Amino acid sequence: MKKKLTADFFERNPVDVAADLIGKVLVKKTSEGIIEAVVTETEAYGGQDDPASHAFRKQTPRNWPMYAEAGLTYVYFVYGMHYCFNVSVGKPGQVGAVLIRAVQVLPDYVPVIGPGRVGKLFHFTSSDSGVQTLKPSSSIFFEDQGFAVQNVQSSARIGIQKALDKQWRFTGTILR
DNA sequence: ACAGCGATTGACT
DNA sequence: GTCAATCGCTGTA
Numbered sequence: 037m038k039k040k041l042t043a044d045f046f047e048r049n050p051v052d053v054a055a056d057l058i059g060k061v062l063v064k065k066t067s068e069g070i071i072e073a074v075v076t077e078t079e080a081y082g083g084q085d086d087p088a089s090h091a092f093r094k095q096t097p098r099n100w101p102m103y104a105e106a107g108l109t110y111v112y113f114v115y116g117m118h119y120c121f122n123v124s125v126g127k128p129g130q131v132g133a134v135l136i137r138a139v140q141v142l143p144d145y146v147p148v149i150g151p152g153r154v155g156k157l158f159h160f161t162s163s164d165s166g167v168q169t170l171k172p173s174s175s176i177f178f179e180d181q182g183f184a185v186q187n188v189q190s191s192a193r194i195g196i197q198k199a200l201d202k203q204w205r206f207t208g209t210i211l212r
Numbered sequence: 213a214c215a216g217c218g219a220t221t222g223a224c225t
Numbered sequence: 226g227t228c229a230a231t232c233g234c235t236g237t238a
Contacts, residue, residue, distance in 0.1 A: 079219070088219070090234095098234075115220050116231025122219090135219060152220050195219050 041178040043170055046106035046125045050080035050132035051204055053125040057134060057178070058208035059185035061142070062121075064158050065175040071158055073148065074183055077138035079193045080204040081122070083131030087198040091131045100166070102133045107170035111160045118152030119160045123169065123178070137194070140210060184211040 041060060046053060057075050064071045081089040083102070090112070091102040101110035101124045110122040110133050122133040138149040141157065148157050158164075169177040188208040192200050 081219075090219075093235090096234075112219085113233070114218060116218095116233080118220050120219065137219085150220070193219070 037182055039180045041170075041180060043106060045178075046123065046170070047127050048125065049130070050082055050125050050134055053123075054078040054080035054134045054204065055188060055190070055206050057123075057136075058188050058206055059183045059210060061179050061181045061183070062136065062139060062158070063177055063179060066159070072142040073139035073154075073157065074142065074145070074181075074210050075136055075139055076147070076210060077136075077149070077205070077207045079135040079137055079206070081133050081135065086132075086202070088193060088196040088202070089132075091133075103131050104166075105168070107168055109165055109167045109169060109176055111155070111162060111165035113162060114152075119155035119162070119164075120151040121155055121158065121160050121164075137205070138207075145210070145212065185209065186211055 057078050060075050062073055083091045086092055090099045095103045098112055101108040106125050108124040110124050111119055113119055122135045124133050126132040135151055136154050137151045139154055140147050148154055167176055186209040190203040191205045192203060193205045
């Protein structure tokens, strides 16, 4: 039983979506084949309320998906070598995104830990940014495959100096 | 125009 | 534990 996630899932505040994405499956279809992985670690990012967010100041050619409709991919290039994958979330007019930090690759549950490694696994590049995952024809999307999740915990986000009081990082264990 | 650094990783001491 | 890789975004001038 595979149910593709729809707009009502992503049109909520980033913290709720980040928590609920644990255990959901990220899918990318390419000419090479299909890549599927269960999400095990996420981080929520907001807008003007979140000093650690790329969207704290203003919209730019890079971060525009965070301002646009929920369900858009937001892929950014960092440290001159890594691509990090986010999905834009929030009700229309709300700014935010969820970063995918770790997954387990199906069907063997091989762990891939770290946003740069997730980007490498899915071969994400800048051309994958701004893609609408909710479109029926989209080659990148999330789906619910019915995985049960245990021990979802929140903690401070990794790799940032600001807003360390916000516990917007989520980790969980996949039951199988 | 330019210096500094980032939602990171891998290699090396 | 420390540090290089490598480039676009950002703040300052």
